[in-house]
């Protein structure tokens with residue numbers, strides 16, 4: 001006996017885990033734009049696809065691996081001092097730099 005017609009499975013965009021993950025990344029990226037600005041510094045977000053090399057994060061000293069979204073930061077007018085930071089490390093720095101004496 002047949003247990004009923006087998007439903008044809010098709011991959012729909014909204015059922016595609018990869019697509020969902022991309023949307024999640026976009027939302028996360030949008031959120032992460034908040035709180036990255038710090039007075040006196042230029043902050044540029046680097047998307048994973050544009051992260052082509054490994055860098056050393058000046059905050060934690062660990063590698064920012066190629067393919068990981070991160071931020072490039074440099075003091076206004078001094079692009080020679082640009083550094084590649086983990087996003088979370090830069091956010092910590094921003095929090096410290098806001099300097100309200102909260103710890």
Ligand SMILES: [Zn+2]
Pocket residue numbers: 057058059060061062085086089
């Ligand atoms: Zn770091």
